[in-house]
Amino acid sequence: MEAQYEWQLKPVPTEDELQTITKDNPLPKAAAQLLWQRGLRDAEQINDFMNPNVGQLHDPYALHDMQKAIDRIQEAIVNGEKITIYGDYDADGITSTTLMKETLDDLGADVEVYVPNRFKDGYGPNLEAYKRLIENGTQLIVTVDNGVSGLEPIAYAQEHGVDVVVTDHHELPSELPNAVAIVHPRHPEGQYPFGELCGVGVAFKVATALLEEIPYDKLDLAAIGTVCDIVPLVDENRTLVSLGLQQLQNTDRPGLVALCQSAGLEQATLDATNIGFGIGPRLNAIGRLGDATLGVQLLTTLDDEEAVEQAQFIEQQNKKRQGLVQEITATAMTIAETPENQASATLVIAHEGWHEGVLGIVASHVVEQTGKPTLVLTIDPETGLAKGSGRSVTAFHLFKALDAHRELLVHFGGHHMAVGLTAKVDQLALIQTAMNEYAQVNQLDLTGRQPLPVDLALTLADITPDLYQALQQLAPFGSDNPEPLIELSAPQLADVKQIGADQKHLKMMAVDQQQQLAVLAFNKGALMPDLTAAEDVKLVGSLSENTWRGQTTLQLMVKDLATSGQVVLDQRSNRLTKQLFQSTGDYVFFNDKMREQLQSYLPAGSQALLATDEQVATSQELIVVDEPADLTAFEQFYQQQQAAKLSLIFYAKHSAYLEGMPTKQQFATFLVYLRKHPNIEKARLAELAVYLKLQLPLMIFMLQVFFDLGFVRIERGLITAELQPEKHALESAPSYQKRLAKIEMEKQLVYSTFTEVKDWLATLPAVANR
Incomplete structure (x- = not known):
């Protein structure tokens, strides 16, 4: 069984290099090796990384236009102007909107929020939405997690006497909007020391400047948005998430408490993984299927009952989202496996009636299963347009591949690994051709497996609670500080069984003579027969803890696996x-x-x-x-x-091993009967078997032995015994030897x-x- 990915074991430091790291930082060897692999080799660097604290947060006024933004917002508060926070519909946008709203509420502002609808407004500033807000009396718009691409809407606002303060982190276009302030960590005229803040990170810095102190009570929001937006968990982001997790584990926000309960998350032990796979998908599900304003309401409500109702509705939405993803992915994979698509380096999959809000997730699943850059789109038969999302692999720059063919696209945007687009249905074949040509011109090999960096190669004996605790010292994990992946050699797997409502997942034990380790493999249920029979298995995954009935044990969460030899x-x-x-x-x-x-x-x-x-x-x-x-x-x-x-x-049809070999007495009895009763019809052998108390297959076998030895002759369907045949041992008959060989074969196989x-x-x- 071949691995899905190409495992790339990271370099291992020498003993001298390890000692250099551990002399000032008493760390277990595994933790020191991981730090070295991640480029952290200086004592001060390591100390800062291992001990995140508020002292590592940068001066918010180092951000471009921060002073202008603060002055304009404070002016609006003093003058009682109506402020609208214009947010976004994903987890980063929802937490950004919430954090900014709470900050302005704390300062006594007249503030409301507007979270654009994915399907009506699209991403970022929408001209029609801006018009409605201005008509309704908005005097200042503060964007969070968007704005730098809103050239036309922001120009309209300024022309109509409404200022816009942009707080954003997305890629900067060549022409920036004419806003009162653009607070952005990578602004070309700025000098902020860390450019990888997400939307809620920028909002947190604005809140810090507005409140003139660090808003510790809002760190939980900062942690959620930062993890969910998959920005690098290093530098200031690492600090925000580390401190935010402490806040989140003790938060008294009714909405977050209810959300954790409905998601089955233990609040006291929440970590970045729980946020990324538990909280984030639920917040994202609201915007994928409807109005994400509910997310802001959930995070800001002070009513416990209201929070429970909202969390339960969000849980229902998330389950609906999961069902849609599963259903659409199954159909998309069927299309991906057609002969013409199997021959194609890239995939463009379109279908009527698919829910637009989940197509990015579906595209990710298709890419994971096929290794091919993929666009997944839903077709509107009335307009003749297909709208959807694309996901890619590292070797294929999806944005560049499509950006050169804008004439084929109605709307388009994105980056290296992900895009959103709208195109006419009759252009889809040309789009796929363009993608294939991009791969060919750039000599991209998309047939190989995707690389999977592996941190440590271990045996079962190496997996101990001490090792787990050593690895946890590098948490929180995320982009640019991934959870350590372990390559584990498992001589044998035991108790392999499918789990989950649809039997999609696997649970098993990796065992050797001295030790065993629980193993969970999601979405690999179909491999159960092969793994049950496999030996010399290699697994790649991350370690986690599982607590059951008060007992905590380690388990490996499988990312990939392979077996050697024949299954x-x-x-x-x-x-x-x-x-x-x-x-x-x-x-x-x-x-x-x-x-x-x-x-x-x-x-x-x-x-x-x-x-x-x-x-x-x-x-x-x-x-x-x-x-x-x-x-x-x-x-x-x-x-x-x-x-x-x-x-x-x-x-x-018949088992020689179970039927056995007739005894010599049975041979003799049958032969004597044949000699006394010449010309027996073959058709009456079944009756004869009952009379002689022999199994019919055994009787037929004995008759074959007699025929081989010349003891009987068969003419025109009649069996007659020779009265004076030559003497031969029964064992010398070819049919006798053949049956012996078959019995031996059945015994063995x-x-x-x-x-x-x-x-x-x-x-x-x-x-x-x-």
Whole structure:
């Protein structure tokens, strides 16, 4: 079983390099190695990284236009002007809007919020929305998590006497809007020491300047937005999240308390992972399916009952979002696997009636499963337009690939790894051609696996609570400070079972002679049969703790896995069912007549091969349907095949091993009867078997032995015993020897335990290149 990713083990420091790190910082070896790998080698650097504190937060006035922004907002507060905070519909935007609203409320401002609708307003300043706000009396607009791309709407506002203060972190366009102030950590005229703040990070700095102190009570919001926007968790972002997690674990915000309860999160132990996979998707789900203003209401409410109702509704929305993603992804993958798409380096997948709000997530799933840059769009048959999102792989700059073909697009924006776009349906084929040409012109190899950096290569014996605690010293984890990935060699997996309502996930134990470790693998449930049979497994994943009934144990959360050698599956059966013929591999028969009988039952694309066919040597997946005549026949087949996966059914209509070999007395009784009753019709053998108290298959076998030895003759369907045949030992008959060989074969291959079968296979000479 090949890995989905290309594992790239990071360099390992020398002992001298490790000692340089640990002499001033008494750290476990694993933690020191991770720091070295992440470029943290100076004692002061390491101390700051390991001990985030408020002293590491930069001066908010170092941000471009901060003073102008503060002066204009304070003026509005003093004059009682109506201020509107113009936010965004994702988790960063919702927390940014909430944080700014609370700050202005604290200062007594006349403030309201406007969170644009993804479907009506789109991202960022919307001219029609600005017009409505101004008509309704807004005198100052403060943007959060957006604004730098709002050239036309902001110009309209300024022309109509309404000032706009922009606070944003997104990529700066070549022409900036004519706002009163543009507070941005990467403004070309600014000199802020850290350019990677997200929207809520910038809002937090504005709040700090407005309040003239650090708003500790708002650090929980800063942590949520920073983690969810996947900005680098280093420098000031690391500090905000570290301090924010402490606040979040003790927050008394009714909305966050209710959200954690509905999501099944333990508030006291919340970490960045919980935010990224628990809180963030739920806040994002509101804006994906409807009006994200509810998110601001949830985070600002002081009413416990209202918070519970809102959190429950958000939970329902999130489940609806999950269902939509699952349903659309299944259809999208079916389209991705058509022959023409399998031959294409990139994918453009469009379909009527898909929910626009989840297409980015669907595109991510398709990219993960196919490794191809992918656009996923929903078609509006009335307008003839397709609208959706794209996701890419590291080697393919999706924005550049499409930016050169703006003439094919109605609306477009994005960056290296993600885009949003609208196009006419009749242009989609040209768009896919353009993407494929971009890959070809730039000589991009999109057939290879995506790289997966791995921090540590360990054995089960290395996995201890002390190691886990050492790794946790580098938390919180996120972009640019990822959770450490461990490559683990597991000699064997035990108790492999599917879990989850749809059996999509796996739970198992990695074991060796001395130790075991729980392993969870999400979305890998289909691999259960292969992993049950696999040995020499390698896993890549991250360590976490699991607490159950007061007991805390370690577990590995799998990111990828691989097995070496051949996977052999036990499907032995004395009954042929449809389930045995669902695999798309090639089916192997030792009996040509059985091959002809069962060929029509095989799935499309599968071959029905005889064990001696040359194609056996090239097939990657083989299913052995029937029994070989003897062990030699199987050994010859086994030596010829080089499949990565070998399934063994070994069906036989009758079992020689179970029926056994007739006794000499039974042979004698039958032969005496034949001598006394000449010209017995073959059609009456079943009656005769009942009379002589013999199994019919055994009687037919004995008759074959007698025929081989010349004890009987069969003419025109009549059986007659020779009265004076030559003497021969029963054991000398070819049919007798053949049955002995079949009994031995069934004993070894069919009626042994599967462990015994695999042990026997291991004794056979190795096949080259397997």
